[in-house]
Amino acid sequence: xxxxxxxxxxxxxxxxxxxxxxxxxxxxxxxxxxxxxxxxxxxxxxxxxxxxxxxxxxxxxxxxxxxxxxxxxxxxxxxxxxxxxxxxxxxxxxxxxxxxxxxxxxxxxxxxxxxxxxxxxxxxxxxxxxxxxxxxxxxxxxxxxxxxxxxxxxxxxxxxxxxxxxxxxxxxxxxxxxxxxxxxxxxxxxxxxxxxxxxxxxxxxxxxxxxxxxxxxxxxxxxxxxxxxxxxxxxxxxxxxxxxxxxxxxxxxxxxxxxxxxxxxxxxxxxxxxxxxxxxxxxxxxxxxxxxxxxxxxxxxxxxxxxxxxxxxxxxxxxxxxxxxxxxxxxxxxxxxxxxxxxxxxxxxxxxxxxxxxxxxxxxxxxxxxxxxxxxxxxxxxxxxxxxxxxxxxxxxxxxxxxxxxxxxxxxxxxxxxxxxxxxxxxxxxxxxxxxxxxxxxxxxxxxxxxxxxxxxxxxxxxxxxxxxxxxxxxxxxxxxxxxxxxxxxxxxxxxxxxxxxxxxxxxxxxxxxxxxxxxxxxxxxxxxxxxxxxxxxxxxxxxxxxxxxxxxxxxxxxxxxxxxxxxxxxxxxxxxxxxxxxxxxxxxxxxxxxxxxxxxxxxxxxxxxxxxxxxxxxxxxxxxxxxxxxxxxxxxxxxxxxxxxxxxxxxxxxxxxxxxxxxxxxxxxxxxxxxxxxxxxxxxxxxxxxxxxxxxxxxxxxxxxxxxxxxxxxxxxxxxxxxxxxxxxxxxxxxxxxxxxxxxxxxxxxxxxxxxxxx
Ligand code: ADP
Ligand code: ZN
Ligand code: ZN
Numbered sequence: 001x002x003x004x005x006x007x008x009x010x011x012x013x014x015x016x017x018x019x020x021x022x023x024x025x026x027x028x029x030x031x032x033x034x035x036x037x038x039x040x041x042x043x044x045x046x047x048x049x050x051x052x053x054x055x056x057x058x059x060x061x062x063x064x065x066x067x068x069x070x071x072x073x074x075x076x077x078x079x080x081x082x083x084x085x086x087x088x089x090x091x092x093x094x095x096x097x098x099x100x101x102x103x104x105x106x107x108x109x110x111x112x113x114x115x116x117x118x119x120x121x122x123x124x125x126x127x128x129x130x131x132x133x134x135x136x137x138x139x140x141x142x143x144x145x146x147x148x149x150x151x152x153x154x155x156x157x158x159x160x161x162x163x164x165x166x167x168x169x170x171x172x173x174x175x176x177x178x179x180x181x182x183x184x185x186x187x188x189x190x191x192x193x194x195x196x197x198x199x200x201x202x203x204x205x206x207x208x209x210x211x212x213x214x215x216x217x218x219x220x221x222x223x224x225x226x227x228x229x230x231x232x233x234x235x236x237x238x239x240x241x242x243x244x245x246x247x248x249x250x251x252x253x254x255x256x257x258x259x260x261x262x263x264x265x266x267x268x269x270x271x272x273x274x275x276x277x278x279x280x281x282x283x284x285x286x287x288x289x290x291x292x293x294x295x296x297x298x299x300x301x302x303x304x305x306x307x308x309x310x311x312x313x314x315x316x317x318x319x320x321x322x323x324x325x326x327x328x329x330x331x332x333x334x335x336x337x338x339x340x341x342x343x344x345x346x347x348x349x350x351x352x353x354x355x356x357x358x359x360x361x362x363x364x365x366x367x368x369x370x371x372x373x374x375x376x377x378x379x380x381x382x383x384x385x386x387x388x389x390x391x392x393x394x395x396x397x398x399x400x401x402x403x404x405x406x407x408x409x410x411x412x413x414x415x416x417x418x419x420x421x422x423x424x425x426x427x428x429x430x431x432x433x434x435x436x437x438x439x440x441x442x443x444x445x446x447x448x449x450x451x452x453x454x455x456x457x458x459x460x461x462x463x464x465x466x467x468x469x470x471x472x473x474x475x476x477x478x479x480x481x482x483x484x485x486x487x488x489x490x491x492x493x494x495x496x497x498x499x500x501x502x503x504x505x506x507x508x509x510x511x512x513x514x515x516x517x518x519x520x521x522x523x524x525x526x527x528x529x530x531x532x533x534x535x536x537x538x539x540x541x542x543x544x545x546x547x548x549x550x551x552x553x554x555x556x557x558x559x560x561x562x563x564x565x566x567x568x569x570x571x572x573x574x575x576x577x578x579x580x581x582x583x584x585x586x587x588x589x590x591x592x593x594x595x596x597x598x599x600x601x602x603x604x605x606x607x608x609x610x611x612x613x614x615x616x617x618x619x620x621x622x623x624x625x626x627x628x629x630x631x632x633x634x635x636x637x638x639x640x641x642x643x644x645x646x647x648x649x650x651x652x653x654x655x656x657x658x659x660x661x662x663x664x665x666x667x668x669x670x671x672x673x674x675x676x677x678x679x680x681x682x683x684x685x686x687x688x689x690x691x692x693x694x695x696x697x698x699x700x701x702x703x704x705x706x707x708x709x710x711x712x713x714x715x716x717x718x719x720x721x722x723x724x725x726x727x728x729x730x731x732x733x734x735x736x737x738x739x740x741x742x743x744x745x746x747x748x749x750x751x752x753x754x755x756x757x758x759x760x
Contacts (some may be wrong), residue, residue: 002056005032007040007074008090008101010050014740017100021057021064023071031714032056032072034087035080039073052105054087078483081109081309083326085363091240092359094565096728098736098752099349107349108324110301124175125158126150127185135183145170145494148542153184161186163292167542207284209573210252211332214245215392221253221367225260225331227269233358235384237338238371239401240393241638243573246371247277249393250334251284253369254315258288262366263329264315267342271319273337273570277336281317292318292325320345323353323360332365337570338370338379339602342597344757352755373609373639374602376595389400403580403611404617405636409627410584421515421523426581426621430524432608433579434531434560438616440579442563443607445521445587447537448472449485451514455502463498464489468712473498474539492714510699520563520583528561536564559652567605582607585624585632592709594656597631601643604635657755663735664756665721666708669748672717678748679705679719685738686723697734700725709760716749728754753759 006019006430023041024032032038034055039048039170039605053072055662058067077633082105090104097104126132132150141147148168152159159167161175180511210218215236224234241244256262260691266281268274271293281289290304290313302372307313308324316325318344335357337344343353354370370379383390408423418424421444433440452470454461454536462471471494487496501508512519517537524533536550547567556560557576562568582588588600604622612618626631634643667677683705701724708718725731733752 002029002058003058004037004057004058004069004317005053006055006653007038007051007053008105009040009042009074010037010052010064010102010106012100012102012177014100017094017102019054019061020051021061021069023069023345024056025071028075031075031078033080034084035082037076037081037249039076041070041073041725045404050076050084050676051101053089054101054615054731058706061185083309083328084362086324086326088326088363089356089359093349093356095353095755096142096355096732097350098301098739101107103349107321107351110305120129122188123158123160123187124153124164124179124184124186126153127182127221129154132183141189142495143174144488144495145174147177147495149174150183158187169542171673174613176517179611182339193507207252208248211245211395211397213240213395214249214252217249217393218252218256220389220391221249221332221369224276225253225367228365228367231362232365233362233368233387234366234386235358235361235368235382236370236391237375237379237388238369238391238393239373239375239380240371241373241396242606243396243398243613244373246393246395247280247336250336250369250371253282253332254334255284258285258314260331262314262329263327264332265322265325265327265330265335265342265357265360266315266317266336267323268317268319268336269342269570272541273567273572274336275548275551276573278317281315283745284518285315288313289315289317292316292322293374308335320353323356330360330366334369334371336371338372339374339376339600341757346753346756346758350751350753350756377598377644377651380644381515381648381658382614398615402638403608403620404669405608405620405622405638407627407632407636408621408623410625421583422527422599423621423623425625427527429579429581429619429621430528430561436578439554439557439559439574439576440561440581441568441574441577441607441610442516442520442524442581442583443566443569443603444447444515444562444563444583445565445603446514446516447518447539448490448516449475449486449518449522450512450516453487453498453510454505454513455505456509456511457507458505460502460504462487464492466494466712466715467491468710471496473512491710505725515583517563517565524563531558531561534559534562536562536568541567555612566603569603569610573613574610574612574618577611577613578616578618579621580607580611581621581623583623585622585629585635586626589626589629589631593757594662595757596645597647597650600631601635601640604632605638605640608635608638634667657725660724660726661731661755663723663731663752663754664759665723665735665739666751666753667719667748668713668716668751669745670716671747674748675717675719676705676740676743676752677722678745680706682738682742683721685742686721686734689734691739696730697725699727700731700734 004021005024007022018529032053034053036050036053037051040051041048076078086108090101093104094101115245136150145168149170152167179186217691222237228234238246247260257264290308302345308316309326316322317329335354357368382388408425413423422646430440450473452461453473464471467489471489473485474488475485485498487498502510519534521535534550542675551572553559555574582604588603608620611620622636623690626632630646667675667679686702690700705719705721711718723735
């Protein structure tokens with residue numbers, strides 16, 4: 001019987017984020033266990049607040065007096081909701097991210113846990129669908145989000161508020177506004193409790209014999225698993241082009257680990273983008289597998305979580321946050337497509353799932369397998385420095401080799417007077433593909449119709465009044481035939497009319513600049529009116545199943561051409577696609593991000609990999625005005641290692657990852673002066689610390705407070721300070737300390753991120 005419990009508050013700022021001791025009342029003796037969520041009286045608060053019980057104790061810590069100790073008020077959950085490993089992870093995360101133990105644990109568990117017991121959800125429907133339809137057609141709505149909500153409910157009649165928020169990205173306040181205007185009606189509905197269930201009919205028995213390279217990789221992984229022990233890292237990089245059989249190796253290794261009684265975690269960049277992989281997992285593992293889908297409703301997510309916690313599912317597949325799945329006794333962790341940016345969280349808790357996977361592999365003595373055709377520079381570097389073992393799958397399984405890649409110099413096309421989106425060779429290739437009844441994929445990494453509109457006379461550009469960016473033009477996302485184009489802000493979703501003339505000089509011939517996917521769609525229709533088109537980008541994939549619908553329609557060959565942003569380049573296997581084109585490589589290069597070369601290389605090779613996956617030979621076209629750029633050259637040859645050799649030299653010279661780390665301190669406020677002022681105080685603190693501890697920080701660099709590249713979003717000004725250091729350890733200690741000792745201003749929000757993936 002333990003008399004005391006150590007708790008960490010679920011919501012506390014960093015100065016209150018410490019171990020607090022509470023008495024465990026006798027009624028709770030059996031149920032209050034490490035991992036339980038409890039409610040405790042705190043300070044002068046009237047109501048008890050939530051906290052995580054992390055440890056039991058028989059005696060009080062030395063500095064605590066018995067008379068000061070209060071009792072735990074109640075249990076929030078009937079059984080422990082976080083595992084001891086998750087508690088350890090929370091402490092580990094606090095060392096790497098600027099967070100509290102409570103924030104870390106809150107992020108790990110499904111939100112529904114804290115609202116347990118409430119089985120009723122609020123739902124909404126349109127008060128009057130006809131009226132809502134009229135409202136849409138009249139174009140009187142001010143925000144894209146409002147439009148999406150109405151469209152969704154026209155399609156599905158009613159949905160829970162949580163689902164609407166997930167599907168449309170609308171916030172609670174958007175929904176409330178719509179209710180106030182009488183457009184929506186809220187009501188209570190019982191939550192559907194059934195889970196996605198898989199029929200065992202789908203189980204396949206057909207399991208291919210591994211090819212020699214696959215066998216070698218499989219043996220190495222299994223062997224490492226047998227030798228692995230807690231506290232040691234056993235990491236592999238499975239490096240192979242798409243179609244080289246990586247997934248087969250993961251599945252086979254997973255089977256082996258499961259049969260030894262251990263559990264398996266498989267991370268994928270986004271479930272919705274990998275239906276084929278999900279299908280294989282389900283058909284191989286049936287009920288043993290749980291899929292933690294980012295678009296699961298909160299209730300479904302909660303139920304799945306409980307089954308994992310009970311130990312009734314030994315294999316979990318999911319996107320980023322699934323890395324926290326409460327599996328016990330992990331034997332294998334797979335991170336598929338490890339280069340994907342979706343593994344980095346840029347919200348609340350700014351964790352990097354690959355780092356968490358690595359911590360869990362060490363804590364469990366599990367084998368970590370990172371898979372990629374185009375690894376991150378820093379992941380490949382690990383294999384060169386002995387931290388990870390390189391396993392290669394150099395050949396595609398099908399006999400077809402890699403497709404032929406042609407680089408088209410767009411400068412020549414312009415010189416010939418062709419200023420369309422399609423070079424002559426691409427136009428001919430498209431025509432031939434259509435004539436052969438084969439399919440094509442066209443990638444342009446920008447949604448909407450055009451990037452912006454400008455005035456060719458005076459140079460005026462239409463910008464967002466709330467954000468420091470240009471407004472894009474969009475055709476109406478749902479019914480382009482009924483609504484004219486609109487100007488849309490990609491950051492705040494503001495929707496306004498297209499101006500008729502330039503407000504600066506009165507010129508009435510404004511020009512669209514920079515094509516987006518909608519324009520590609522139009523251009524293809526104009527060239528090939530008979531062709532059947534599909535478009536896939538953020539605008540067409542809002543619904544819960546829309547990714548899958550688009551991909552499946554294309555797979556069934558009910559469309560000839562798929563136009564889209566980077567999401568079309570990922571892992572799909574379409575045997576009838578024989579042409580794949582990157583419309584503008586230039587748009588991918590030199591974005592100013594540290595990872596821009598790496599990401600451009602990845603996207604180009606991935607797009608190339610979409611072509612010729614079946615029996616027919618594929619063809620790939622890359623259009624660019626920089627045909628000699630090393631990224632374009634190496635991507636065209638699908639030559640990762642040459643790309644790597646060139647890029648790593650640059651990284652070393654610049655002290656970029658993996659040779660150095662960058663912390664970004666961001667200060668946001670409606671009050672420009674306040675944001676700048678707090679940034680200045682933080683900056684001074686950092687500089688003072690560096691002076692004080694001299695030697696430790698001899699290689700540290702700090703930038704003066706300055707507006708971020710996008711200096712304003714939704715009227716909030718953004719100032720930042722960047723700090724770089726070769727050592728992640730000293731960098732985090734420095735900036736966390738400075739952060740903790742910078743006086744907060746009420747109207748300024750402050751975040752710290754290390755090795756952020758987007759620096760805008
Ligand atoms: P990757 O994950 O590298 O893209 P996959 O594992 O998906 O590769 O394999 C590509 C295709 O080859 C899949 O259709 C898969 O079923 C098939 N395949 C994989 N390994 C074998 C094998 N050893 N023998 C026959 N077919 C295989
Ligand atoms: Zn003008
Ligand atoms: Zn905006």
